Amino acid sequence: MSSIFRLIPDQASTIAADVDQLYWFITGVTAFFGILVCVLVVYFAVKYRTNDPLAVGAPITGSIPLELAWSVIPFLISVVIFAWAAQVFFDIYRPPDQTLEIYATGKRWMWKFQHLDGKAEINELHVPIGRPVKVTFTSEDVLHSLFFPSFRVKADAIPGRYSTVWFEATKIGEWHIFCAEYCGTSHSGMIGTVHVMEPSDYQAWLSGSGGGGTLASRGERLFSELACNTCHLGDGTGRGPSLLNKFGTQEQLANGSIVTVDESYVRESILTPQQKLVANYQPVMPTFQGLVNEESVMALIEYVKSLQSSSGGPAAAANTAAPAAAPAQENR
Ligand code: CUA
Numbered sequence: 001m002s003s004i005f006r007l008i009p010d011q012a013s014t015i016a017a018d019v020d021q022l023y024w025f026i027t028g029v030t031a032f033f034g035i036l037v038c039v040l041v042v043y044f045a046v047k048y049r050t051n052d053p054l055a056v057g058a059p060i061t062g063s064i065p066l067e068l069a070w071s072v073i074p075f076l077i078s079v080v081i082f083a084w085a086a087q088v089f090f091d092i093y094r095p096p097d098q099t100l101e102i103y104a105t106g107k108r109w110m111w112k113f114q115h116l117d118g119k120a121e122i123n124e125l126h127v128p129i130g131r132p133v134k135v136t137f138t139s140e141d142v143l144h145s146l147f148f149p150s151f152r153v154k155a156d157a158i159p160g161r162y163s164t165v166w167f168e169a170t171k172i173g174e175w176h177i178f179c180a181e182y183c184g185t186s187h188s189g190m191i192g193t194v195h196v197m198e199p200s201d202y203q204a205w206l207s208g209s210g211g212g213g214t215l216a217s218r219g220e221r222l223f224s225e226l227a228c229n230t231c232h233l234g235d236g237t238g239r240g241p242s243l244l245n246k247f248g249t250q251e252q253l254a255n256g257s258i259v260t261v262d263e264s265y266v267r268e269s270i271l272t273p274q275q276k277l278v279a280n281y282q283p284v285m286p287t288f289q290g291l292v293n294e295e296s297v298m299a300l301i302e303y304v305k306s307l308q309s310s311s312g313g314p315a316a317a318a319n320t321a322a323p324a325a326a327p328a329q330e331n332r
Contacts, residue, residue, distance in 0.1 A: 012171040012196065013151035018088050020152070025084070029077060092153060095134045095166035100127070103215070103298040104137035106144035106157035109186035111177060114298060117206060118214045123192030125177065127169055128202035134166040136263055140294050145181035148194060154180055162264050169196040219303025222296055226288065240285060241278050247305045252279040266301045 011017050102125070103114040113125045113135075127133045137146055139157040147154040151167040169175075179190035197205065213221075223229055231240035241251075247266070251259050254277040259265055268275055270292065273285035292300070 009149040009176070010171065010173075011150070011152075012173065012175055013148075013153070013167040013169055015088070015091055015167070016150065016152045016170075018091065022081075022084055022088055026081060029081075092166075095164065096132045099132040099134035099166060102127075102133060102135045103295075104135050104146065104157075105140055105294045105298075106137060106146065106179065106190075107140040108142065108184055109179070109190040111146065111179070111190065111192050112295070114215060114295060115206070116215050116302060118218065119206065119208075123177070125192065125194040126202060126205050127194060127196055128199045129169050129172055129196050131199070132166055132168045134164055136162050136164050136298075138162050138294055142183050143181045144179045144183050144190065147178040147180035148175065149178060150175040151194075156181060162267065169194075172196050172198065214302075215299050216302040216306040219296075219299035219301070220306075222292070222300055223303055226291070228300075231285070239282065241281060243304050244307050247308065253277060254279045254281070263301050266304050267297050270297055270300060 008020065011020060101116055103116075104125075105112045105114070110122050111125075112120060112122050114120045135146065137155075137157050138161060139159045141159065143159070144157040145154060146157055146163070146165060148165070148167060150171075151169065153165040153167050155163040155165045157163060173196055175194045175196065177192035177194050179187055181187075183190065228240075231238045232243050234242055234244050236242040246261050249261050251261050251265075253259055256279075257276075259276055265276065269285075271287060271289045273287060274283045277283055
């Protein structure tokens with residue numbers, strides 16, 4: 001798959017070539033001017049050498065055209081790099097609307113990937129080719145950094161908050177997963193393999209053994225085990241707000257500000273409920289810090305996401321079978 005030594009990893013995602021072109025452009029510009037200066041230093045040293053110990057250099061009074069040239073040309077080159085890099089940056093940090101969602105947790109010293117259908121894997125990640133994949137992840141202990149070199153995406157895993165990377169694989173094969181943030185003794189061993197498969201192979205893999213219910217159904221179980229359902233009633237009469245059709249909406253907070261109900265907000269509300277209290281509700285919710293681990297939080301988030309139907313609120317759903325809105329693989 002890969003030779004022993006290569007300058008840069010294979011380009012195996014839709015943005016890899018863009019990143020590389022920009023990288024080589026910047027490297028080329030830097031090398032050009034670096035070499036130009038070195039060559040001129042040597043050339044002038046030879047050209048203007050003298051053996052006369054009393055020689056005095058010619059007086060230099062400056063040159064407006066020259067000074068304008070060496071100001072304006074680098075400025076224009078910088079602007080080109082800025083505009084180009086901004087374009088690539090937006091492509092990398094703005095996932096498409098429809099993505100295959102995967103959760104991940106970094107901990108010393110492994111990556112755990114959690115698929116929405118319940119399947120989990122450690123230091124391995126199976127994804128289909130030709131489909132945008134969004135990985136939402138955090139760390140359970142120290143700073144890590146999730147790095148897919150062949151996809152040219154990388155983001156820090158920060159305890160206490162979610163990061164995301166997205167990619168669309170373009171080459172079947174096995175590619176590296178690295179931790180790119182020094183995180184202790186076995187940092188160098190915090191590696192894994194991403195398996196890019198044909199969609200049909202991926203479906204076959206996905207339907208293989210393992211799981212134990214979808215992530216959302218696990219979250220649903222937790223929702224009643226932790227008694228969340230006693231306050232978050234579906235009809236809005238509970239001591240906490242109804243979570244039905246809540247995900248993705250804007251929420252008015254007690255302090256007057258507005259927050260989007262996304263993964264980070266749901267997570268924050270579970271762990272530090274008073275931080276962003278919803279308007280017209282009392283600060284009565286206890287923290288679940290220490291009671292639920294990151295994987296449980298992800299399951300609860302998926303459950304809240306799945307509550308997008310008109311039938312059955314959280315209270316009803318928690319006591320009955322799975323909610324009508326079966327947790328799909330697609331975003332929302
Ligand atoms: Cu985790 Cu380095």
